[in-house]
Amino acid sequence: MSAPTLEQLQHQVSELLLRHRSLLDVLSKYGQTGAAVNRAVTKAVTECGCIELNAKRQEYTEHLELEQAKHSLETHMQGDLCENCKDVLKAELGKNLFYMSSLCNLLNISLDEVVQDESKKCSTLGLFNLT
Numbered sequence: 001m002s003a004p005t006l007e008q009l010q011h012q013v014s015e016l017l018l019r020h021r022s023l024l025d026v027l028s029k030y031g032q033t034g035a036a037v038n039r040a041v042t043k044a045v046t047e048c049g050c051i052e053l054n055a056k057r058q059e060y061t062e063h064l065e066l067e068q069a070k071h072s073l074e075t076h077m078q079g080d081l082c083e084n085c086k087d088v089l090k091a092e093l094g095k096n097l098f099y100m101s102s103l104c105n106l107l108n109i110s111l112d113e114v115v116q117d118e119s120k121k122c123s124t125l126g127l128f129n130l131t
Contacts, residue, residue: 030099050082
């Protein structure tokens with residue numbers, strides 16, 4: 001069986017969403033699920049400890065070659081998500097994707113097209129796509 005496409009997911013969401021048909025409801029749930037994703041990452045750091053943060057100023061100069069910059073800039077993260085934290089985060093990201101799909105449905109936007117357009121923009125702009 002092949003993996004579901006974004007189009008299939010978006011259709012599934014349109015069939016399932018009954019309670020939150022209002023744009024305002026969907027916007028608030030989308031924001032809430034985004035916050036839950038942030039909270040899950042925070043808990044991986046502060047409660048579980050499977051990942052650690054050591055944030056500091058990025059040492060970047062304009063004179064670095066692109067490949068050098070890729071290797072010298074840091075994620076500020078050490079470690080890897082444990083299985084439990086990864087499962088929690090995947091569930092939260094799934095809820096967030098559900099409400100993103102719902103938002104796209106209400107606004108008559110194809111999630112697949114959003115991904116395609118963003119990919120084209122990344123390909124075209126490359127490094128200058130820094131947002």
